[in-house]
Amino acid sequence: MSDVTQSSGETGKAAGGSLVGTLAAVAILTAVAAGGGWFLGGYISGTEQVPDQAMSDAAPKKKQEAKPLGEVVALKPILTNLGVPSTTWIRLESALVAKPGEEIAPEMAMNISDDFMAFLRGVNLMQLQGATGLAYLRADLEERARMRSEGKVERVFISSLVVE
Template structure:
């Protein structure tokens, strides 16, 4: 045998040292399982239930009977607005098409005239916006927040949320 196959770390020559590799793989597998389980529990907690996904020791399990336990909050009326097509302030050659909808608070009704005024406010805002404000996920989140604030102010709090169904920038 040559001196290249025998070494102090691998005295048998032909066989690879499997011990350290198996230990590393076992540690990675164990950490993956722990991280996955923690993510699953945290996801169940954040998903809107406000409770952990499984029963917690010392606590009662959630009730399975209908009408008891966590109830979903009903949404109000959803009013789709006509698409807005306008150019942006900077650069003025860039056009934008915005399709959105308003969600009224439960028990509130939004008149078509009020929806038209809110749509006009949205158009005025889009004409004053720049392309830099709309870029990325953060820009989209800020746009929705700004439109939602305008809708709430115009409707005296009748609008609960604003949904952006599509935004096309050309």
Template sequence: MSIAEDARTPPKGPSLVALLCVVTALTLIAAGGGWLLGGQLGLHLPGATKVEDTKRVVGEEVPTGSVVPLKPILTNIKIPQDVWIRLETGIVARPGEKVSDELAATIAGDFMAFMRTVNLMQLRGPAGIEYLRTDLQERAAMRSEGKIEKVYIWALVME
């Protein structure tokens, strides 16, 4: 055997054109499948919604009462005591109800007293914030004798 016979040419890999064709075909299949699945699930483009549906949804989510911002609350929590919290909230009165400054100050004081009993583990994650908002809303409704419809948490900073 000669040296020329032993030196074989290495096998060629797939060409760049074949690779581009495969990637393009897979992309088109994925896009078509996504379009088909979106049609099956009833998902539409944001601009394609009906005006009546939008008005109905907005009317359900937005309270119609007056919004009263409360003064920011700065306090430490129960466990661990070296963690400080700044809480900025607002309350929404029921339609036709008036929230006096004294009532707003009383509710803010009640919120501060409640925040001093909170454990840091209770505030973890979105569920913890939602539970906090629900607890504050219940306290505000009790303190105002049903005048408060909703409580918004605008900012919650922990240090």
């Protein structure tokens, strides 16, 4: 019976010793990680700080560089079914932004809208899923609008898109 108490006493000392060692290792690794993070944060952000005077001088230059928008022409909502599956309907509300100094005639806007409808009738539902699908749709619509307007359209804004 004394063998049992003796072996359990040694196990208690070993467990206590390994706990202190583990806590010391965790404390050292935490200090190393914090120091490394502080060093890398300073390295990434750069050592030179821009003075407030220089920042205030740079701000007006950014405002002067902004390009003005051209004429914005809202298109009538487009309601049509998709190509695949044909039972899925889509409603698109969009607007055309002309290049500065250019005008978009109502007939041209109507032709662009008809082209958008023809394009949407051939779209697969899988092409519209996710943020990239929406970005690709806008890029495709912009390309079609530029071709139809002979380069007068700069951007296409999608104000609403509902797929049912």
